Amino acid sequence: MRRIILAGTLLPLLFAGAASAADTINAAGATFPAPIYQKWAEEFKTKTGVQINYQSVGSGAGIKQFTDGTVDFGASDMPMTDDQLKAKAGTLHFPTVLGADVVTYNIPGVTVDLKFSGPTVAGIFMGTITKWNDAKIKADNPGVNLPGTDIVVIHRSDGSGTSFIFTDFLSKVSPEWKSKVGASTSVSWPVGLGGKGNEGVTGLVKLNPGAIGYVELVYAVSQKLGYADIKNAGGKFVKADFDSVTAAAAGAAKDMPADFRVSITNAAGDKAYPISSFTWLLIPTQIKDPAKKKNIVAFLNWILTDGQKDCQALSYAPLPAAVVAKEKKQIASIQ
């Protein structure tokens, strides 16, 4: 619904800006970073007069519109696959901000924040761990009095980058998950109920005693939800916050591939929160219109420097400096 409203409000802008083509840049893609992209577009407009129309249509639709050439650039919560890149040669990935998933739950009588190791979370969502007092959950939470009630698993029903990050993490920590379910924006969930959007998942978790689900960190912070500490690759239980999410990106920065197509779930580093991810802008290497090229390059430079300051206010984790430096080098390759 929100998407429809957004598209509706953007449509008049689209026509209004049609007069000067080079000063109007159209983009479409992921919904998760849409609030900050729209804020950036607004600030960039007051600064330079260049209008950027961002339609939050979803990562899949964003990749499709970008590949079809109906928008100037795309945005996605997951990098394009090799197959998708074949269809759109010369695509550059630019990480913009960081997101994370948190695990939230509703267990009557349990008020402390629980701790989960990766394999335990995978077991719960696989359906192999079915009771809250299972030995594996107890081992992660010594001293916590857990009831013997059934676990009700809640997942996203709509295709979503949030689900991609979560299943990508589970695939890394559980070979069984990787072989039987895999990672995608929508998967064939072995157990559980599907809620539509972060609000749908949260609603079902609140309604069902014994429920567990995952939501975006941004959403959990804005709704003041409690969530679990997750064990990272360094063996430490870490709570998701801006620092621990940025730390995950910094941990991955050292081995960052040249095209930035990298998953930072289960990243190295003691402080890294393991269910973190970049979200990307998809920019063509060749932009024919020189004025448009100048504007897009200016926008990229701006969001990587001044634009990053808007992150905290909107609850996104900013990029680590090492990644920003690498991205600036990539901007030079736009022709």
Add this chain to the structure above:
Amino acid sequence: MTSSVAAQPQSDKTTLSSVVRRLRGGDEIARLITLLFAVSVLAISVLLIWVLWTGSEASRAKSGFGFLTSKLWNPVTDEFGAYPFIYGTIVTSVLALIIAVPTGVGAAIYLSELARGAWSDALTFLVELLAAVPSVIFGLLAMFTLVPLMRTTIGPGLKSVFGSLPLFSGPVYGVGYLTASLVLSVMIFPYIISVSREALLSVPREQREAALALGATKWESTWQIVVPFARLGILGSIFLAFARALGETMAVTLVIGNDPAVHASLFAPGYTISAVIANEFTEATGKIYPAALIELGLVLFVLTFILNGLARLLILVTTQKGSAKA
């Protein structure tokens, strides 16, 4: 269709012949313009089928008719089957009709036959207001009121009475087929009332008076004369409601649990065709995945088409029966 539109008043015989000619010219223009509008319906239908057919090509080539019977829905491995969605769509819609038809028709009878002036007007106004409420509002209302009620009260209550039946077995989460059906029934209820009431009101007064004159009670005349007389309109309202239930998306997806599986229990979570399209289409990538979702749209279209055909058939059969009786 076009000839009836062209029927302009022919009483201007006294006016000049040039005016008549101009009117005739106007008739011709009106005929063409309205014909264009009428043909646009055909064009839209053809376009719709064409888009659904070509868009689903990759999926049809891969799965064939197995798409209709496969229970697997796995976007990771690109294996898609429509069966759980078809099942969920039909189960929730039929169950919603079972709940909404008796109550809706009953309410329509009360409003048109038994209730008095201002009271009837006030209720009718409310019914029309309900029909105009957007479906997402019903969905949210259900999510925050009906779902907890189902989990704590209605579900366990039904289980304690009918627990031995497979229809009412298994854990009650609050979301599921039954909750979705209840929400749907509430949503289609005003449609049934509104259209049925119009049909009942259009029954000629003489019919009622004749029945009363023959010594029938008020209820006998209503039930045995007025309702059978209006049955075509009432049937029409039911099919309108059924079509709405089949295609309803937002309210259903909020309360059905969104699980692409087939469960015998009405407490279990399920999924419908329109809900999965709305949920997954925006993030569907690759070739086959979006094609499979479009093919689901095609399945829903065909399903609606078949049910509409059956409705026509039913009306045809009952009309013949009625005319034979008269």
